[in-house]
Amino acid sequence: MIRVKLTAQLxxxxxxxxxLEMDTVPDLQSMVRKLDARFPGIGQRIVxxxxxxxxxxxxxxxxxxxxDLQREMTKLRDGDTVHILPSVAGG
Amino acid sequence: MAKGDGRQxxxxxxxxxxxxxxxxxxxxSWKLSGPELKGNETYxxxxxxxxxxMLASVSSSHWGPTVAxxxxxxxxxxxSRTPPKFxxxxxxxxxxxxxxxxxxxxxxxxxxxxEPACLFRSDDGGEKWTVNEAMLNHKxxxxxxxxxxxxxxxTVVLSERRPxxxxxxxxxxxxxxxxxxxxTWGFKNKRLLADFQPEKYPEFGTCVHxxxxxQSKPDTIFQQNHTGVYRSxxxxxxxxDIRNNLPSRFGFPATVxxxxxERFYLAxxxxxxxxxxMGGHFAVWATDNxxxxxxxxDSGIPKTSYFTVLRDxxxxxxxxxxxxxxxxxxxxxxxxxxxxxxxxxxADGLPPILSVSxxxx
Numbered sequence: 001m002i003r004v005k006l007t008a009q010l011x012x013x014x015x016x017x018x019x020l021e022m023d024t025v026p027d028l029q030s031m032v033r034k035l036d037a038r039f040p041g042i043g044q045r046i047v048x049x050x051x052x053x054x055x056x057x058x059x060x061x062x063x064x065x066x067x068d069l070q071r072e073m074t075k076l077r078d079g080d081t082v083h084i085l086p087s088v089a090g091g
Numbered sequence: 092m093a094k095g096d097g098r099q100x101x102x103x104x105x106x107x108x109x110x111x112x113x114x115x116x117x118x119x120s121w122k123l124s125g126p127e128l129k130g131n132e133t134y135x136x137x138x139x140x141x142x143x144x145m146l147a148s149v150s151s152s153h154w155g156p157t158v159a160x161x162x163x164x165x166x167x168x169x170x171s172r173t174p175p176k177f178x179x180x181x182x183x184x185x186x187x188x189x190x191x192x193x194x195x196x197x198x199x200x201x202x203x204x205x206e207p208a209c210l211f212r213s214d215d216g217g218e219k220w221t222v223n224e225a226m227l228n229h230k231x232x233x234x235x236x237x238x239x240x241x242x243x244x245x246t247v248v249l250s251e252r253r254p255x256x257x258x259x260x261x262x263x264x265x266x267x268x269x270x271x272x273x274x275t276w277g278f279k280n281k282r283l284l285a286d287f288q289p290e291k292y293p294e295f296g297t298c299v300h301x302x303x304x305x306q307s308k309p310d311t312i313f314q315q316n317h318t319g320v321y322r323s324x325x326x327x328x329x330x331x332d333i334r335n336n337l338p339s340r341f342g343f344p345a346t347v348x349x350x351x352x353e354r355f356y357l358a359x360x361x362x363x364x365x366x367x368x369m370g371g372h373f374a375v376w377a378t379d380n381x382x383x384x385x386x387x388x389d390s391g392i393p394k395t396s397y398f399t400v401l402r403d404x405x406x407x408x409x410x411x412x413x414x415x416x417x418x419x420x421x422x423x424x425x426x427x428x429x430x431x432x433x434x435x436x437x438a439d440g441l442p443p444i445l446s447v448s449x450x451x452x
Contacts, residue, residue, distance in 0.1 A: 009153070012170070041172030045154040048184035049177040056153045086153040 003081045004031065010084070013042040024080075028059055029072040031082060046084060047072060056087045098452035099408050100164065101426075102145065103418055104133035107442035109147055111165040113452065118414055118428045121437050127165045135403055138450035139193040139201065139216065146201065146217050148188035156188050158203065158217050175203050175211040175220040181227065183207055190403070191217070192247040195254060204244030208235060208261040210273065223273050231295060238262030238298055238317075245402060246302045250309035258302060258312065258327060265297035266314070268327050279327030284318040301345040301402045305352035313355045313382075315345040315402075320357060322382050333382025338369050344405035348413045348430060353381040356388075356407065356415060356431060358400050366399070373398040375405070375415065375431050391425070391434030398423065403446035410451075418444030 001021045006014060017039075025031050029051055036043030047053055051072060059066045059074075060083040066074040076082070097116035102109065108126030131149040138145050145165055150156040157174035161167060177183040187206045194200030203211040203220065210223040226232075235242060239262075246260035257269045258279075265280040283297040290296070298317030305311070314321040314330065319340045321330040334340050339359040348354035356377050360366050368374065373396040374389035398419035408414040415427040422441035425434045 041170070044157075044174065044176060045151075048155065050179060050182065050184055052184070054153065054155055 001078065002031070002076055004035065005081065005083045007085050009086055010042060010045060013045060014039045024078045025076060027070075027072070027076055028053075028061070028066055028074045028082070031076060032072070058085050058087050059083070060085070096452065097410060099410065099414065100138055100145075100450050100452050101416060101424075102136035102138065102147075102165075102446075102448040102450075103424060103438075103441065103444055104136050104147065104403075104446040104448070105422075105442035105444050106132055109133040109136060109149075109165060110438075110441060111145075112424075112437065113164065118408075118410060118426070121426075123438065124165060126442070127161075128159055128168060133445065134187060135190050135446045136448045137191045137193055138448070140450060141193065141197055142199070142216050144216060146191045146193070148191050148203065150187055156185055156205075158188065158191065158213075158220070160217050171218050171220070173219045175205050175222070177209070177222060177227070183209075183227075186241070187243070189243045189245040190247050192249060195249050195251040202247045202249070202257070204247050204259060206241045206243035208242045208244040208264060210244055210247070210257070210259060212273065225269075225274060225276055226267075229276060234296075235261070235264045236296065246299070248302050248304055248312070250304065250306060252306070252309045253326075256309070256326070260299040260302050260314075262300065263296065263298040263317070265295045266299055266302065266327050279323075280330075281328065282330045282332075283314075283316060283321060284332075286318055300343045303345045303347045303355065305347045305349065308352040311352060311381075313345055313347060315342050315357055317341065317363065320345075320382065333378070335383060335385060337376060337385045341366075343402035344400055344417065345402075346405055346407045346415070349407050349409045350411055350413050351379070354379050354413075354430070355382065356405070357385075358405060358417070367397055371395055371397050373400065373419075375417070377431055388427075388431035389434070390432060391427075391436075401445055403448075404444050406447050406449050408449045408451065414449070416447050416449060418447045420444060 099114045101112035108129045110125035112121040134148045136147045145161040147159045158171040159168040190204035192202045199216045201213045201217045211220045248258040267276045278295045280297045285297045300315045310326045312323045320334045322333045342359045405417040415431045418424045420443040424438040
């Protein structure tokens with residue numbers, strides 16, 4: 001299993017769900033597709049039309065930013081915790 | 092389309108959300124609501140009178156663009172779960188939805204013009220969208236170049252009297268027309284100057300800023316271009332420069348009087364490189380004879396008014412006499428009840444205004 005934690009900014013797409021578990025999937029791209037199947041429309045908020053992680057969205061696998069790993073193709077393993085967060089935008 | 096009881100719904104898209112102004116029947120007082128869709132760039136709005144639905148193109152800097160719909164004049168919104176999206180493998184991703192245009196038949200069709208330039212169509216009032224394949228796969232697409240605002244399809248013109256015609260404008264590609272509901276597209280840029288490139292009159296690569304028509308005369312099209320002001324009387328097959336005594340060839344907004352197909356409004360700027368109003372004083376200019384002569388309409392507009400009014404931020408309503416509205420990127424909203432002869436500021440201090448749309452209630 002993997003645990004997925006979502007920013008409150010996405011609560012409109014998840015009916016308020018901010019944390020969930022799902023069967024382990026091979027990579028972040030598969031995880032986003034699975035999330036979208038459960039919460040239609042959320043996928044396109046996290047990734048663009050070509051399934052690339054949006055510029056101002058960060059997906060952390062445990063404490064590593066996927067942009068420092070293999071981005072949407074970052075591998076997932078049983079027990080991983082994934083955080084989906086907006087990037088800090090200025091300030 | 093019925094004109095209703097004279098009340099107008101003014102939809103103001105801003106950098107920080109949507110504001111909705113509703114007038115009395117005389118358009119003398121305005122009731123404000125908003126901001127709705129707070130924090131989201133609201134690029135364009137439209138009111139679909141067929142379904143009594145307000146549509147907005149909204150974009151979050153984090154979560155991307157989508158379309159939102161409201162059945163209660165903007166009090167509550169439902170966001171599309173299946174917004175415009177390019178097919179996988181195209182290499183394209185929707186960056187912004189520039190224009191939302193309800194269709195003219197009673198069938199729920201809505202069009203969206205997006206960046207990178209393409210047309211999308213919804214058959215269910217704006218929930219589910221499909222890309223226009225003919226435009227996506229147009230043989231010239233690889234040669235399309237962006238204008239200063241990006242490679243955007245910013246204008247969609249439809250007419251009840253020409254139900255299969257779709258006229259669109261792309262910066263800096265030019266005007267395209269389909270006469271078969273978007274199955275095929277042809278360029279319509281004859282005699283449009285493009286003096287910013289070696290070929291002065293290209294088939295495409297002209298910089299159209301805005302198109303406007305009066306619905307009673309759908310084959311007459313007015314155009315504000317980067318290089319001039321043009322008129323076509325054959326649905327874009329040919330264009331004639333009608334700048335005449337205008338103080339500048341350059342500007343962005345353009346709109347036609349709802350009751351007079353020869354009365355056309357513009358907002359000239361000093362030029363491409365400064366993009367400020369003439370002499371620092373914003374003014375609307377109008378012609379009453381289809382472009383032969385132009386006159387200034389600035390009564391009520393402050394003498395010092397370095398307003399930036401974006402291409403979608405000046406519109407005409409369907410009232411009699413025609414009402415005219417513009418909003419600035421410094422948050423001022425002006426209205427005229429009498430074809431621009433006298434202006435009143437109806438709001439100030441709004442976030443940067445990106446678009447102003449109007450519909451009879």
